[in-house]
Amino acid sequence: MSVKSIGVKLISAVMGLVLAASASANLIVNGGFEDNAVASGGWNYFSSANVNGWEGSNIEIWNHLNGVVAPEGNQHAELNAHPYTGGVFSIYQSFATAIGQTYDVSFFYSARTSSNESFTFSVGSLTSLIDDHVVGTWNQYVNSFVANAASTTIRFTTTDNGTLGNFLDGISVVGVKVPESSSLALLLVGLLGMGAMRRKARA
Numbered sequence: 001m002s003v004k005s006i007g008v009k010l011i012s013a014v015m016g017l018v019l020a021a022s023a024s025a026n027l028i029v030n031g032g033f034e035d036n037a038v039a040s041g042g043w044n045y046f047s048s049a050n051v052n053g054w055e056g057s058n059i060e061i062w063n064h065l066n067g068v069v070a071p072e073g074n075q076h077a078e079l080n081a082h083p084y085t086g087g088v089f090s091i092y093q094s095f096a097t098a099i100g101q102t103y104d105v106s107f108f109y110s111a112r113t114s115s116n117e118s119f120t121f122s123v124g125s126l127t128s129l130i131d132d133h134v135v136g137t138w139n140q141y142v143n144s145f146v147a148n149a150a151s152t153t154i155r156f157t158t159t160d161n162g163t164l165g166n167f168l169d170g171i172s173v174v175g176v177k178v179p180e181s182s183s184l185a186l187l188l189v190g191l192l193g194m195g196a197m198r199r200k201a202r203a
Contacts (some may be wrong), residue, residue: 024175027095028154029053031107031171032073038063040074045082048091056091056155057081062167071108071138072170078112079119079166080158092155095173097124097147105154106142107171111135117165123154123173131159138169144176 030053038044038061045060060081063074070076081089097103105126111117111133118131124145132139154173158166 024177027097027103027173027175028093028171029095032070032169033059033061033075033077034073036061036075038075040064043078053093054091055093057085057089058083059091068110068167070169071140076108076167076169078164079156079168080112080117080160080163082163084161084163086161088158088161090155090157092153094151094153097150097152098175099147099149101147102144102176103147103152103173104142104144104176105173106140108138108140108167108169109133110138110167112165112167114165118159119166120157120159121155124148124152129159133166138167140170 030051033051035052036044036046036050040063043060043062043065045058048054048056048059051059051061058081060078061075062068062070062078064070068076077091079089079091103124105123107121109119109130113135115133115135116131117133118129121128121130121141124147126143126145128141128143130141152173154171156166156168
């Protein structure tokens with residue numbers, strides 16, 4: 001086997017390890033509320049038990065209703081759901097986390113009828129009152145937290161018991177990973193090895 005082919009294989013193997021260490025998937029199941037089929041231009045409400053990934057109150061799902069376009073996919077949720085229950089609405093989802101690991105969290109939100117709409121949001125050590133809504137405009141919340149337990153819950157709760165308001169979409173939690181020290185060490189060894197082989201070939 002030639003020095004060149006050995007070098008190519010070594011680089012490919014090392015880069016594969018680095019990319020595998022740095023790649024992360026969304027830990028939130030059905031964060032875009034696309035799994036329940038809703039006809040275009042329509043809406044429906046579902047028990048959270050029937051919405052993949054979610055628990056808690058009813059969830060209202062829209063598909064381009066009243067000209068509202070979801071920032072991701074075709075559908076989005078309305079946190080203040082139908083029917084009126086007399087209490088606030090709250091939906092949540094738990095997912096596995098590694099203690100000490102940093103996670104990026106993001107989601108889109110918008111107002112349905114009034115800039116006075118608001119809800120509370122929490123995940124890990126983060127707790128926020130989201131109250132800067134704009135009708136017809138999607139805002140994106142972006143932050144990060146360090147997990148302090150093997151299971152973490154993300155939760156959205158309305159601040160009032162009405163059935164109108166607080167659109168949500170594109171909910172995402174992704175682990176922030178950097179190349180592990182072993183991968184970096186392997187990369188360094190590989191590069192040094194390639195240099196040694198090239199010097200030997202020249203000699």
